[in-house]
Amino acid sequence: xxxxxxxxxxxxxxxxxxxxxxxxxxxxxxxxxxxxxxxxxxxxxxxxxxxxxxxxxxxxxxxxxxxxxxxxxxxxxxxxxxxxxxxxxxxxxxxxxxxxxxxxxxxxxxxxxxxxxxxxxxxxxxxxxxxxxxxxxxxxxxxxxxxxxxxxxxxxxxxxxxxxxxxxxxxxxxxxxxxxxxxxxxxxxxxxxxxxxxxxxxxxxxxxxxxxxxxxxxxxxxxxxxxxxxxxxxxxxxxxxxxxxxxxxxxxxxxxxxxxxxxxx
Amino acid sequence: xxxxxxxxxxxxxxxxxxxxxxxxxxxxxxxxxxxxxxxxxxxxxxxxxxxxxxxxxxxxxxxxxxxxxxxxxxxxxxxxxxxxxxxxxxxxxxxxxxxxxxxxxxxxxxxxxxxxxxxxxxxxxxxxxxxxxxxxxxxxxxxxxxxxxxxxxxxxxxxxxxxxxxxxxxxxxxxxxxxxxxxxxxxxxxxxxxxxxxxxxxxxxxxxxxxxxxxxxxxxxxxxxxxxxxxxxxxxxxxxxxxxxxxxxxxxxxxxxxxxxxxxxxxxxxxx
Amino acid sequence: xxxxxxxxxxxxxxxxxxxxxxxxxxxxxxxxxxxxxxxxxxxxxxxxxxxxxxxxxxxxxxxxxxxxxxxxxxxxxxxxxxxxxxxxxxxxxxxxxxxxxxxxxxxxxxxxxxxxxxxx
Numbered sequence: 001x002x003x004x005x006x007x008x009x010x011x012x013x014x015x016x017x018x019x020x021x022x023x024x025x026x027x028x029x030x031x032x033x034x035x036x037x038x039x040x041x042x043x044x045x046x047x048x049x050x051x052x053x054x055x056x057x058x059x060x061x062x063x064x065x066x067x068x069x070x071x072x073x074x075x076x077x078x079x080x081x082x083x084x085x086x087x088x089x090x091x092x093x094x095x096x097x098x099x100x101x102x103x104x105x106x107x108x109x110x111x112x113x114x115x116x117x118x119x120x121x122x123x124x125x126x127x128x129x130x131x132x133x134x135x136x137x138x139x140x141x142x143x144x145x146x147x148x149x150x151x152x153x154x155x156x157x158x159x160x161x162x163x164x165x166x167x168x169x170x171x172x173x174x175x176x177x178x179x180x181x182x183x184x185x186x187x188x189x190x191x192x193x194x195x196x197x198x199x200x201x202x203x204x205x206x207x208x209x210x211x212x213x214x215x216x217x218x219x220x221x222x223x224x225x226x227x228x229x230x231x232x233x234x235x236x237x238x239x240x241x242x243x244x245x246x247x248x249x250x251x252x253x254x255x256x257x258x259x260x261x262x263x264x265x
Numbered sequence: 266x267x268x269x270x271x272x273x274x275x276x277x278x279x280x281x282x283x284x285x286x287x288x289x290x291x292x293x294x295x296x297x298x299x300x301x302x303x304x305x306x307x308x309x310x311x312x313x314x315x316x317x318x319x320x321x322x323x324x325x326x327x328x329x330x331x332x333x334x335x336x337x338x339x340x341x342x343x344x345x346x347x348x349x350x351x352x353x354x355x356x357x358x359x360x361x362x363x364x365x366x367x368x369x370x371x372x373x374x375x376x377x378x379x380x381x382x383x384x385x386x387x388x389x390x391x392x393x394x395x396x397x398x399x400x401x402x403x404x405x406x407x408x409x410x411x412x413x414x415x416x417x418x419x420x421x422x423x424x425x426x427x428x429x430x431x432x433x434x435x436x437x438x439x440x441x442x443x444x445x446x447x448x449x450x451x452x453x454x455x456x457x458x459x460x461x462x463x464x465x466x467x468x469x470x471x472x473x474x475x476x477x478x479x480x481x482x483x484x485x486x487x488x489x490x491x492x493x494x495x496x497x498x499x500x501x502x503x504x505x506x507x508x509x510x511x512x513x514x515x516x517x518x519x520x521x522x523x524x525x526x527x528x529x530x531x532x533x534x535x536x537x
Numbered sequence: 538x539x540x541x542x543x544x545x546x547x548x549x550x551x552x553x554x555x556x557x558x559x560x561x562x563x564x565x566x567x568x569x570x571x572x573x574x575x576x577x578x579x580x581x582x583x584x585x586x587x588x589x590x591x592x593x594x595x596x597x598x599x600x601x602x603x604x605x606x607x608x609x610x611x612x613x614x615x616x617x618x619x620x621x622x623x624x625x626x627x628x629x630x631x632x633x634x635x636x637x638x639x640x641x642x643x644x645x646x647x648x649x650x651x652x653x654x655x656x657x
Contacts, residue, residue: 332555333548333549333551333552333554333555333556334548334552335548362555364622364623365552365555365556365558365559365622366552366555366556366557366559366560367556367621367622368556368559368560368563368564368619368620368621368622369619369620369621369622369623369624370559370562370563370584370620371584371587371588371591371620371626372583372584372587374555374558374559376551376555377551377554380547381547381550381551382547382551384543384544384547385544385547385548385551388544409576409579409580409583410572410573410576410577410579410580411573411576412554412571412572413570413571413572414571478579480583513590
């Protein structure tokens with residue numbers, strides 16, 4: 001169900017643009033943006049995402065279909081973005097982009113990439129006293145270059161991405177994220193989403209807090225093998241499942257109403 | 266307080282559809298589930314509605330007034346505090362029990378319509394009333410099963426309750442329809458038997474027929490038959506308010522608006 | 538509050554009736570005399586369905602990981618663990634997740650390794 005491309009230069013879908021620009025998380029944001037734009041999903045003031053119930057679900061991609069089914073009952077904005085980013089549907093989109101050679105399997109940056117640089121530097125210093133050591137410098141530098149890894153987006157990928165602009169609010173999300181800005185406006189504002197909602201999504205900046213689980217690479221649970229080199233791994237521990245809605249000690253419940261147990265099935 | 270003055274047409278406020286409720290045309294009042302609100306931090310949307318002058322009525326689901334145990338005053342107190350926080354003219358809960366024998370059913374269970382059950386209910390309601398700052402309205406529930414050995418009809422049971430506690434009634438026409446379908450009670454007889462002058466307001470909700478059982482899901486469209494029961498009620502009394510309850514599978518704003526419009530059309534038909 | 542003897546006797550009788558019904562509906566207890574067995578079964582399913590829906594809403598990640606197994610597992614959990622009076626819906630959802638982990642149906646650590654490549 002991945003949006004088909006009619007020719008090499010055809011427009012990329014917002015999801016694809018999102019993926020090429022910033023990975024599965026952004027692609028999830030873009031898919032969610034498309035659904036909000038189409039009135040298929042509503043977001044509450046405090047960031048509860050709920051699919052708008054209708055007979056015709058209106059999803060145009062498998063990622064969108066997943067979001068709609070996942071948000072049949074309210075789910076937090078960040079939870080749905082995160083879960084969609086890690087979904088098998090998103091992995092399919094990634095595979096599709098790989099097949100079209102818009103992306104490539106990145107080489108992970110080695111944890112010790114800086115170490116080879118240090119060795120090269122050391123050899124240079126040593127080379128001043130013993131010129132024979134210069135021989136090792138190019139080898140160490142090559143090793144360093146290989147260890148630095150390779151980006152996930154191919155030249156072709158960058159090429160098709162270049163003409164894409166924030167022509168509408170959905171593409172604005174694909175390119176800059178809900179937290180980003182376009183033309184001096186907050187992208188979230190274009191969707192009437194408050195900053196407290198869009199800020200639920202962990203930002204790249206948080207990567208400074210490097211957690212032990214980060215290891216050297218980044219790769220998220222599923223498809224984020226695309227993290228090759230410059231990958232921001234925000235290790236913000238996701239806020240579990242808790243939707244801010246309801247629950248309460250109330251006997252009657254969750255969604256808060258008094259409605260009966262549903263189809264009794 | 267002499268009755269509740271003209272509430273109009275309203276909708277149950279739920280956090281998932283807060284923006285929808287704010288945007289909908291023709292929402293004269295809203296109801297909030299008291300257990301989902303916390304004193305000190307009312308949802309922004311509820312505050313906004315209050316600022317617009319929209320009445321907000323707390324509706325409780327956990328008092329278990331029909332339960333054998335004495336009513337839990339902590340729950341009553343919370344309901345009262347919410348009422349004060351939103352300046353509500355009235356609060357409500359159901360004629361039901363939710364807890365018994367150390368278990369929680371998670372739902373509103375019907376009480377046996379016996380003298381024992383009525384005496385206990387009356388005692389619990391009186392205790393709750395003494396601890397509430399505003400009048401209490403009680404709602405008829407939808408039942409999937411019938412207790413054996415009922416001594417009174419549902420209408421008689423509620424009439425007795427009103428007589429002895431001076432409480433108000435919140436009549437759920439969808440529940441009347443559900444009971445007619447599922448346990449064969451007669452909505453018209455119910456309406457004949459209850460003291461309609463004590464009607465606070467009316468609930469309308471959607472449901473779904475599943476095999477031979479009608480489920481009062483609050484997650485489906487309102488059936489024309491349910492509007493038919495509302496019509497029947499309106500032919501007897503002008504309800505001070507009618508409120509649409511939707512708790513899940515929220516449709517588009519347009520669809521919700523048209524359900525409200527359909528309700529208003531029934532109410533207005535009898536006003537002319 | 539001091540209640541009359543009549544009232545406390547009524548409370549006792551009502552308590553027994555209500556407890557018997559909930560026991561039948563929530564904890565596989567016998568169907569109390571006078572009730573229609575089919576109706577009890579319908580009510581049992583409706584209560585279970587409502588409880589399951591709330592658990593799904595409060596723990597979407599768990600439901601997501603379990604996929605098709607969510608429903609049968611939740612139903613098995615629910616009948617073994619009827620909700621205690623005074624417990625919260627959120628506790629129920631958490632207890633279910635714990636129950637699944639204990640029986641090896643759910644990976645032990647769902648602390649999401651939330652790696653966002655980049656979002657801004």
